[in-house]
Amino acid sequence: MSELQLKSQRFRREREADWRRLEAIVDKAEKKSASALSDDEILAMPVLYRSALSSLSVARATSLDQGLIGYLESLAARAYFFVYGARSTPQEQLVAFFSRDWPGGVRGLWRETLIALAITVLGAAVAWWLIGTDSDWFFGFVDQALADGRDPTASRETLRATLYHDEGAEGLSAFSTWLFTHNAGVALLAFALGFAFGAPTIVLLLMNGAMLGAMLHVFFEKGLGFEFGGWLLIHGVTELFAIVLAGAAGMKIGWAVAFPGADSRLEALSRAGRTTGAAMVGVVLMLLLAGLLEGFGRQLIGSDVVRYAIAAATALLWGVYFYGPRPAKVPA
């Protein structure tokens, strides 16, 4: 009997227990999570993984048992993803994100951020100038539903009332939630559209700027510029900055598609995607904060000075957080 046993059969018999053990550990990790593994299992994992890899390479060279090779291929791939895909704990990831990834991602976008800002300002300036020549242009720039009566035909009193309305105490939080989801959607879209060489992103930024310019013109016309500034900037510093950043990220992607440089388009694209991803997560967080400021802060704080103070504080906060000097790279 024993001389009838093939070498590949003996090979399998000797190693099978190790494979089964590795399989059980991977199963457990996939079903629950990596933290469900005991210390022994975590220590055994890399050793078992390497022995499974070596088994696979031996099996490929010496065994003709398809079932065995297929099993080892699948086991090795699953274990590989686990061993090399093993992530740090959620806590560490969170710390790394706030301390390094987010500001780093935003800093990496500084050139695009300036361009996106310039485009927004350009849109605003053009809208301002056009409405100056003919106030009907306003309706071309601002959505009726969003304007909600705040157009050039409105009287100074109505406009003033919209800046300090108290009737919003009811329906206030739902409004801010809606604004947040709406803005986050727009920002994600600005980012995603960058994929098409960045052109739609630029259009989106222009439109956003034009809307801003149109609104500014309406309020300045009626001598409410200072008040409107406070109303807008209390959340606008955060929100506009977030949208500009989203546009910048979109442009970076578009640039990588259009001008990949020495890399292949695919490589350039995924590299750009990797650096902008963290910045985009941050953009969504900024919009959440902006939504809160808009929904609660603006409705509850009526004083222009306090509004401007909050606006300045947020501007300072973001500026220092993103662009402020920081200690030399800490070893990871």
Next chain:
Amino acid sequence: MTAVDITPGERKRQRAMVTPEGLELRLELASVGQRLGALIIDLMIIGAITLAAIIGLLLIASAAGRSAGELVLVVFLLGMFVLRNGYFLAYEMSAKAATPGKRVLGLRVAARDGGRLRFDAVFTRNALRELELFLPMSLMLAGPFSGGGVSGWIYLLGLIWCAVFVFLPVFNADRLRAGDLVAGTWVLRAPRQKLLRDMADDGALHRTDFDFTPAQLDVYGVKELQVLEQVLRTGDRSTVRAVADRIAAKIDYARGDAPDGEFLRAYYHGVRGRLESRLLMGKRRKDKFDAA
């Protein structure tokens, strides 16, 4: 013959990745059909949760009266946002790197460079879902004439524009959608596979009952051996009989009244032993036409 052979479609989706240990792992890309199936399952789950949430919140709102209506609306809006964006994110960040839909079909997301799947990458690939999936869907739902002032031609252009992204995975070899392109990920098929029995174990039991000459064992190559393995694993009686008859005729072996299964198992064992010992010498006889 196709039972074991890799079909051309499968071979086209085979990718090799070299691990840091220097071994080449063979990975299989998910097909477009599998990806679509997984997506449909996921969307159905999201839809079901949305529906349940609407019903549940309406019940709560009606029970608690108007005062709670506001809060319910906030919960709903935020919940929908988190569900739509967080569902894919959370599941693809888990150890399985797959949403429930992908799990059902044995798919998983992986970084193309073989490194670890980072949170930014998962976020990016799902942020682009907005463009590939939700934008075309809302465009379709909006219809050509409800937009007010949007002409049919603009609408058509919009549709074409969206279609480019929707059908992107069909047009590239790695089946990447726009999100995969940007995030540097791809979707692989890595199903769990059970360790099957070694068919040579059975063969060894009956090996002594049969007497094969070396010439008789040298008739076939690796390809035929693997077909035979598949036949034995499936164990369909009429196939086993037909194959046994054919082999007996081909190698000119008088097997008397020996059962088909036993004959085939013993022959499988014999051929495998022979081919494997040649394999050790570095000679792999591909199939029966291979003279090596």
